[in-house]
Amino acid sequence: MIQLLFNTLSLAAAYSLLAIGFVLVLNATGAVNLAHGSFVVVGGFLAAGLGSWLKLPGAVVLPIVLAGMMIIGGLLSLIAYYPLRNRPAVSVFISTLSMSAILETATLLIFGPSPRVGPPILSSGAIQVGDVALNVQSLSTVLLAVVLVAAQYVIFSRTVLGKRLRAVAEDREMARALGMNVNAMIVITFGIAAALAGAAGLMFANTFYITPGDGEAYMIKTYVAATMGGWGSLRGAIVGALFVAAFEVLVPSLPLAMPSLVGALPSLEALFSPIASTIWLYLAFLVVLFFRPQGLFGEAVQQRA
Amino acid sequence: MSRSAHVRPLLGAVGLCLLASWPLIMSSPYDLRLFTLAGVFAILAIGYQFIFGNVGELSLSQGAFFGLSAYVSGILAVKAGADFPQSFAASIIVCVLLAVLVSIPVLRLSTHYFALATLGVGQVLLLVAIEWQSLTGGAIGLSGVPLPKLFGVQVARGWPLLLFVWCFVALAAMVAFQVKRGLYGLACHVVRQNAVAARSLAIDPDSIRFAMFLLSAAMAGVAGALHAHTIRIVSPEGLDFKVMIACLTMAVIGGRTHIWGAIAGALLVVHLPEWLRGFQQSYLIITSSVLIAILIVAPEGLAGLVDRLLPPQRSKSPDSDGLSPIQDRTSDGVLMPSETPILAVRELTKTFGGVHALNNVSFSLMRGSIAAVIGPNGSGKTTLVNCITGNYRADSGAILLGGGEIGALGSDEIAARGVGRTFQNLRLVDDMTVLDNVAVARFRAEAATLGKSFLIGRRDEKLSRARSHALRVLRRVGLEHAADVNCASLAHGTKRLVEIARAICLDPAVLLLDEPAAGLNETEQAELARLLEALAARGLTLLIIEHNMEFLKNLATHMVCLDYGELIASGRPSAIYQDERVIEAYVGRRQAAEATA
Amino acid sequence: MRFARRIMLAATALLSSSALAQETSLTVPIIAPITGLLALEGTSQLNGANMAIAHAPAGLKIKSQVIDSGTAAEGGANALERVAGDKSTYFSVAPLFGTQVLAMLPVALEYKIPILAPTGTGPVTEQGNPYMFRLYPHDAVSKAAHIRYVVEELKLKKAAILYNTTGYGQSGFKYMSEYLTKVGGEVIFSEGVDLSAKEISATLAKLKAAKPDVVLIQMHSASIAMVVKQLAAANIQIPVVGNTTIAMPATASLLQPSELKGVCAESASWLEKGADAATDRFINDYVSKHGAMPDAYAIQQYDGLMMALVAVKGGAKSTEDVRKYMSTTEYKGVAMRYKADAKGNLAHSVVIVCYDGASLNPKLVKRYDNVAGF
CATH class of the missing domain: 3.40.50.2300 (Response regulator)
Structure with missing residues (x-):
C-alpha cells in the first residue's frame, strides 16, 4: 500500500509539471493550449533519442531537453498563437490541436511508430526502506519535479523576467501600457510550459515508455487537473494533478485496502477496475463543480478581452 | 454596399450550384461516399452551431451525442431488428433525454468548466461502450447495421443514400434557418454576446441555452443515426474525442453562426485528408497546416471571410418594407408625479467581503417621478441598481415593486415585471444593428419561443412588430437615422442613447439609468434631459444614478445621496444641495484630494 | 490428391x-x-x-x-x-x-x-x-494454442489475465478465458487496461494479491512491455505467457534481457x-x-x-x-x-516462443500446426 501511495505521489509530481505549464500559458494568453500533450511526446522522444545515443542518464540529458522544448514551445506560440492573438479563444483551440497533430506526426516520421524507452533520471533499480522497495526512478521523479517547480517559482517571483511574465499574466493591457513586450513574454511563457512538459515527458518515457500517439491522453488528464483545481490557479493545478493521479492509482487499488468487503461481494471488484475509476474521476469532477463551480481554488485568470 | 448587395445573392446561387454539381462531377462511388459522409457531418455541425454558434457555449459533448445515437440506432437495428424510422426516432429521443439529464448539473457552469464537464460525458460514454460488451460488441464494435429502409424500400448505396442524407441536411438547414432568422434568433444573439444585457431585457439566457443544447443534441442524434446506417458499423471510434474535434473544426473553419459555413466546413474537413492521402503519413501535417492557414486568413471562418469581403446587406427598416408605422397616439403630457410609491427599497444591506456596499438603505419612488441617486465614487450607487434589478442578491432588506416583493427574483423576471435599466459600462451587442439591439427588448412582450419560430412563414411577424415598435422608440429618441447602423460604429454618446431606447422598448414601469450623461456634451445632455422629462410625463418612473449635478439640477424631482453605502440625505434637490453632509461628502473630499495631489 | x-x-x-x-x-x-x-x-x-x-x-x-x-x-x-x-x-x-x-x-x-x-x-x-x-x-485458434501450452506444457491452471480494452485485447481475453475454463482451468483475476493508461501498479498489486500460477496477457506493445517490466521490478516470480506483441523486436528493445527471462509468447509465426x-x-x-x-x-x-x-x-x-x-x-x-x-481463415499454425534471459531474441519452444478452433 505504501508502494502505491508512493507511486501516486510520483505520478502526481509529473502531472503537476504538465498542469503548471498549462496554467501558465492559460494565464498569459487566456487561451487553452491543446498541444500541451504533444510536448510530452516530443520531450519524451527527445529524451529517449538522446539517452540511447549518448548513453547518459536523464538528469544529464535534461538540460538539452529543456532547451529544445523551449525552442519548440516558442515556435509553436509564434505559429499557432501569435497570428490569432486577437481572435476568439476557440481559434487557438483549433490551431493548437492542429499543431499537436503536426508535432505528433513529425515525431512518427522521425522516430518511427515504435514505443521508445527513455533513460532513467538517475539510475534504474530500487532502494529498500524497511520492507518497502522504493523505485529510484519514482523517487527521482518526485525530486526533479520539486526542483523544477521550485525553479519555476523562483524565476517567477525573484527575477525581473519573472516579474514581467507575471505582469503579462495578470493584465496584458496594463503590461503593454507599461512598455513591456507582451508578445515576447508570451513566447517565453510557451517555452517554459513546453520545457516543463518536456521534463514530464522525460520522466514518463522511462517508466511508461512513449509512443507518438500518447499526446491526447496526457492532454485530457492535464486539462482535467488544471480545471478541477480552478481555472488559472497554480496551487489548484498541483492539487488537481494529485486528484487525477489518485484516481489512476489509489481508486483501482481500493479492493486491496478492504479485502473483506470485496471478498463478501466479488462483483464490487468491477467498480474499481481502471476503466471504472476513470468514470469515477469524471463524476468526482462534476461533484466538485457542483459545490465549487469555480474549481477548488477559484478563478484566477483574466477574462480574454 | 450596393456592390455586395448584388454580389451576395449571386455568390449564394453559385455556391448552391457548386454544391449540387459537386456529386455530379465527382461521381465515382468513392466520391459519392465521401459526399454522403460530408452530409452526415454537416448535420452534426449545423446542430453544433445551435449551442456553439447561437449561444456561444463551448460544448464538447456533441461528439458524445453523435456516438450515442449511432449506438442506439445500431443496437436496435442489429439486435432488435428495428426498422429505420423506429431506430431513428429512438436515437434522437435518447440523445435529447441524455441532454436533459446532463444539462441539470452542467448547464449552470461557466465556460471552461462547462467545456470539460461536457467532454467528460463523452469520455464516460466511450468507456461504457467499450466495457458493456454484451450490448455494444465491445471495442471492436457491432457490425451488420443495415442500410436505411423506408416504407419497405431499401435506400441503396451511392446516389439514393446520398440524396437521402442530403435531404436531412436540407431539413437541418431549414430548422437552423428558422431558429436564426426570427426574434428568437435575435435573442440568442444577445445571449451569446451579453447574457447580462439579455437578462435586463427579460430574456432568460438559461432557458435559451437549455433549448439550444437540446436542439444540438437532437441534431447530433440525426447525424449519428445516419452515420451508423451509412458506414454500417457502430464502434467506440464514433465516441472518440476525435469526432468532437472534427465537429468543432468544421464549425470554426466554416463559421460559427452561418449555416452554409457548417456545410462548407464539413465538406472541407471530410475531403481534405482524403485528397491528401497520397502523402502517406505526412498528409496529417499538410491537413493541419492548411487548417492553421485558414484560421489565420479567415479567423471568423470561411463565412466570416465572405462577410468581411462582402458585408451583408442590412435588413431594411420595417417601414420601408411597407409596414406602416403606427402613429404615436399618446401626446406629451405634463410632468405630474403621483403620490403612490411604485418602487420601494426597505433597509437594504449588501456586503462584499465584510465591506458594506449598502447599509440599511431605504427610500421609495413615486410613480412618474424622476429620482436621482448621487454620491461620490464607490458610495454604492451601482450596487443599489444591481440589487434592484436582481444582478446582485441583497443580504437583507426588501425591494417592492408596485407593492410586490421582487428581491428574490432573477433579473430577467424583474425586467419582465417592468424594471428596465441601462448600464454604466455599455452593454450593447456590437455586431447587431441599432434597430435590432432595440427590437430584441420586445422578446417577452411578443412571447417569442423556439416552438413558434419553427412555424415562421415568409417573415417573422413578431420580429416585424418588434422592429416597428423599436423604430418608433428610436424616432422618439431621435435616432431613426441610425437604425440600420451596426452598434460598433456608433459614438459613445449615441450608444448611451441606444441603451436608453432599448430599455424604453421594454415598456418598463420603472427605468434605472446608470450614469446616462457620462460622455455626453452639453447639447446632448440637454436633449437627454428633455427626453427623460417627456418619458416621465407619460407615467414612466425614472431613477438616475449620476455625478453630474448640472445635469440633474433641473431634471430630478427627488434626490437621495449615498456615502459609504449609507443613505445620508433624501429630499428635494434644492434641499439636498444645501445639506451639509452632502457637501462634506462631495466637496470636502474633493478638496482633500486636491490638497494631497 | x-x-x-x-x-x-x-x-x-x-x-x-x-x-x-x-x-x-x-x-x-x-x-x-x-x-x-x-x-x-x-x-x-x-x-x-x-x-x-x-x-x-x-x-x-x-x-x-x-x-x-x-x-x-x-x-x-x-x-x-x-x-x-x-x-x-x-x-x-x-x-x-x-x-x-x-x-x-x-x-x-x-x-x-x-x-x-x-x-x-x-x-x-x-x-x-x-x-x-x-x-x-483466428483468435479462437491462437488462443487455443496459447492455453494448451499453459495447461499441457506448463501444467498451470490458475491464471490471471491482463488485456487492453481494444478489439484485439477483448477478443483475446474472451477466447483465452473461455478455452481455459473448457480445459479445466480457472481465471482467478482479470482486468482490462485502457491502451492509453500508463500507471498500472494498482492492477499489478491486485494481480499479486490474487496469487495466480500464471499471468496471461493480450496487450499492445507498450502496455505489455510495461507489465513485464513492472513484474520484474516488483520481483513477482510468476510465469508470464503473453501474446505476439511481446515477441515483436520493437517491444523487446524496450526491455532488458533479464526482465524478459522466462517470458513466453504465443505468436502466429516464427522465422x-x-x-x-x-x-x-x-x-x-x-x-x-x-x-x-x-x-x-x-x-x-x-x-x-x-x-x-x-x-x-x-x-x-x-x-x-x-x-x-x-x-x-x-x-x-x-x-x-x-x-x-x-x-476464409487462411492461417492455422501457432508457435510459442520464450526468452532465455540472455538475449532479446526469443527461441521457438513449441509449434502447433492445424490447430482446431473451438
Missing part, C-alpha cells in the same frame, strides 16, 4: 514465371493504419506488404498504393471504395484493425473484391462474407534462418531494410500478399479468380502452409 495437384500447379506457375515474357500489370492497394494508436502494427503490415511486392513473381508489373486507414471506423471502407472500382485491382490488403475490416466487408461484397487482413479478432470471418481472407490465425532459400531471402532483405527481424504481422502480410500475387501470376484475371484461388488453393509461405477454411 487434388490439393497436391493444385500445389504442383502453383509451384510450376511460380517457377515458370521467368519463362513467360508477357507482363501482367496490377494495382495493389495497401490499406493499413500507419498513423494513430495502431501505427506500430500497421507499419509492420506495410513493411511486410512492401517486401512481398519487392519479391513478387517475375512478370508482374505492380503498382502499389498505400492508403492510411487512420483511426476512424470508416477509414478502411472509404479507402476500399476508392480503389475497388479500378480494373487492374484484383484484391486489396486490408488493415489489421478489426473494426475497420468489419466496416469494409459490405463494400468488399458489393464490389466482389477479396480483402486480405492480418487480424485475429473474432467477428471478421463470422459474417459469411466470401471475400474476407484472414491472414492471421529462423536456414529453413529454405525463400525464408532466408525474406529475412535478409527485411533486416537489411528495416534493421530488425520481421514480426508476425509483417510475416503474415508478406505470405498472404505473396499468395495473392502468385494467384495473379498463375493466371487469375479478375477479382473472382483471385477469390477462387485464395479459397481453394493451399499455399506454402515462409511461415506456414495457408489453406482457407469455409470462412
